[in-house]
Amino acid sequence: MSAPPIEVRGLVKRYGELTAVDGVELTVQAGDVYGYLGPNGAGKTTSLRMMLGLISPTEGSVRLFGRDPHSTVRALDGVAGFVEAPAFYPYLSARRNLELMAAYDGYGAAGRVDFALDTVELGSRARDRVGGFSHGMRQRLGIAAALLRAPKLLLLDEPATGLDPAGMRDMRRLIRRLADDGMTVLLSSHLLAEVEELCNRVAVLRRGRIVYEGTIAALARGAAASYRLATTDDTRAREICLAQPGIDAVSTEHGHIVFTGEERAVAELSRALVEADVLIHELAPQTVTLEDLFFSLTEGDGVVLDGPEPLVVESAS
Amino acid sequence: MTALAAPARPAGTDATGRAPGVWAVYRWELVKLRYQKRTYLGLAASVLAPLLLVLAISLRSGAGHGDAFAFANYLTRSGLVVPLVILLFGAIWMFPLIVALVAGDIFASEDHNGTLKTVLTRSLERQQIFAGKMLVAATYAVFAIMLSGTVGVIAGSLQSGFNSLQSLSGTIVSAPRGLELVYASLVVYLIPTAAIVAIGLMLSTLTRNSAAAVVGTLMISLLIQLIGILPGMSGAQPYLLSTQFNAWQGLLRTPTDWVPIIRALWVCALYGIPALLVAFLVFMRRDVAGG
Numbered sequence A: 001m002s003a004p005p006i007e008v009r010g011l012v013k014r015y016g017e018l019t020a021v022d023g024v025e026l027t028v029q030a031g032d033v034y035g036y037l038g039p040n041g042a043g044k045t046t047s048l049r050m051m052l053g054l055i056s057p058t059e060g061s062v063r064l065f066g067r068d069p070h071s072t073v074r075a076l077d078g079v080a081g082f083v084e085a086p087a088f089y090p091y092l093s094a095r096r097n098l099e100l101m102a103a104y105d106g107y108g109a110a111g112r113v114d115f116a117l118d119t120v121e122l123g124s125r126a127r128d129r130v131g132g133f134s135h136g137m138r139q140r141l142g143i144a145a146a147l148l149r150a151p152k153l154l155l156l157d158e159p160a161t162g163l164d165p166a167g168m169r170d171m172r173r174l175i176r177r178l179a180d181d182g183m184t185v186l187l188s189s190h191l192l193a194e195v196e197e198l199c200n201r202v203a204v205l206r207r208g209r210i211v212y213e214g215t216i217a218a219l220a221r222g223a224a225a226s227y228r229l230a231t232t233d234d235t236r237a238r239e240i241c242l243a244q245p246g247i248d249a250v251s252t253e254h255g256h257i258v259f260t261g262e263e264r265a266v267a268e269l270s271r272a273l274v275e276a277d278v279l280i281h282e283l284a285p286q287t288v289t290l291e292d293l294f295f296s297l298t299e300g301d302g303v304v305l306d307g308p309e310p311l312v313v314e315s316a317s
Numbered sequence B: 001m002t003a004l005a006a007p008a009r010p011a012g013t014d015a016t017g018r019a020p021g022v023w024a025v026y027r028w029e030l031v032k033l034r035y036q037k038r039t040y041l042g043l044a045a046s047v048l049a050p051l052l053l054v055l056a057i058s059l060r061s062g063a064g065h066g067d068a069f070a071f072a073n074y075l076t077r078s079g080l081v082v083p084l085v086i087l088l089f090g091a092i093w094m095f096p097l098i099v100a101l102v103a104g105d106i107f108a109s110e111d112h113n114g115t116l117k118t119v120l121t122r123s124l125e126r127q128q129i130f131a132g133k134m135l136v137a138a139t140y141a142v143f144a145i146m147l148s149g150t151v152g153v154i155a156g157s158l159q160s161g162f163n164s165l166q167s168l169s170g171t172i173v174s175a176p177r178g179l180e181l182v183y184a185s186l187v188v189y190l191i192p193t194a195a196i197v198a199i200g201l202m203l204s205t206l207t208r209n210s211a212a213a214v215v216g217t218l219m220i221s222l223l224i225q226l227i228g229i230l231p232g233m234s235g236a237q238p239y240l241l242s243t244q245f246n247a248w249q250g251l252l253r254t255p256t257d258w259v260p261i262i263r264a265l266w267v268c269a270l271y272g273i274p275a276l277l278v279a280f281l282v283f284m285r286r287d288v289a290g291g
Ligand SMILES: Nc1ncnc2c1ncn2[C@@H]1O[C@H](COP(=O)(O)OP(=O)(O)O)[C@@H](O)[C@H]1O
Pocket: A015, A018, A019, A020, A038, A039, A040, A041, A042, A043, A044, A045, A046, A047, B289, B290
């Protein structure tokens, strides 16, 4: 089997005292649209810079299709993308900027300039100097510049950030379409909704560490199926919960028993409680949205989840 | 903006075409120079300096004082003297500034525009980018000095005539031979100029700031001249970079004095090669973050 598009092992980047990226492990398989999710300052851009060979890792390694971008630019064959806002020469036109990049790409990239401009709908502005372009136009030109390389792997660092709602929608559509064309995409984002809409897998990054890695579906399952219970005898109730099949992740929060489980198992639990003479004050599904979960993953001291798929979760630091 | 709905694939998504090389960088760095104001500032200075000198000569001779001063007399005898006088005075700060305008900017401007990440994630190795930029900075220096010399020859000859030249040893050199010597002098002048270019490139990579690199290069050039006039430092004079800007005068002696020219070669290498090496290593190893 050929090497996966991205394989990151034990990646660390330190800036003096600050550890911007702290032991990241990541494997992106061909065809993935992989979300790299984290709040500002989590280390997304720094990770992508290392993946593109722009900065050298303090520790660990990056392999793109099995090749090391830090040792040779050949590792970027079939790879394109940008970190932070894509940058161009402001005094050159959009077309000239792309022509320059195509010349630096070689391998027939010059023949793709028109295609790239059309794909991002900048054909009509191609003769204008990039210096006068809006942020949204530059983001699109950044995508065009990536397409010149006819990439199999696209690394995009918050491509929709700073765009207006229509621009965001168009950017997401574009990424969707590129993914449907068979490109593998690594998309960094601080917006859960964006990743949810576009990605099949996600890594959640918090202060340089990955606190969740897996499918969006598993993350959502971990989020939804949580219940809160209050009874006349919580000590006894807790024992029953622990013994009850289908009831997991039993814990106590703010004087309530909290657990996860399927609807059916929860119904069975209520009967078991009543039969044991434990009367229910309250039994309610917790309205934990994916959003809440994301915030608790990235902001709190780290929560312990125990879903159907094991989640990588950091303990309190 | 409407939904993006262009064709999904380009007509020919095959991997034909060749790998890019230093030539691509060289060519496009020249294109970039064509679109930047600083390029023309330097070239304008290269052209204006000999023109202003010729203007001054013509005003002087027009006022009838022409024969009163030996130097003015020397200047008006042959137009071929004009480019040489520009070389003499241009060494103090004009040519260092002109070449530093491009050499000091060529890496720093990428930092300013944040475009280093753009070009370094294409298919060129860092050393290829470095080589292309270095060659363009050198090309600009050659072009500026040759332009200045050529304008000097033409304007000077139009004003004073394409006449024979008096060498620094007092002998008379025919006009065609004099023209050869002028261009040979320009070539020798490129030796210390190359060292200045190397210093400009070094400061451009080190400071990552165009203005700092340009001014820094000029300051270094001026400071080296200052060392030469410090008391007790006359022994260092032959080994100062500024002194090498006079090496071309060896060509204007009969017989030709090769000693200052040979010395210029190795002294300038001592200044230029370490500077270039620093520039190269800094550029190869630096983290490209920010921007
Ligand atoms: N060049 C740098 N020098 C020092 N600190 C940096 C540098 N780049 C990033 N950082 C720090 O590393 C952390 C992660 O930054 P970044 O990767 O940009 O996060 P994100 O892209 O997720 O917002 C931040 O605390 C940031 O201040």
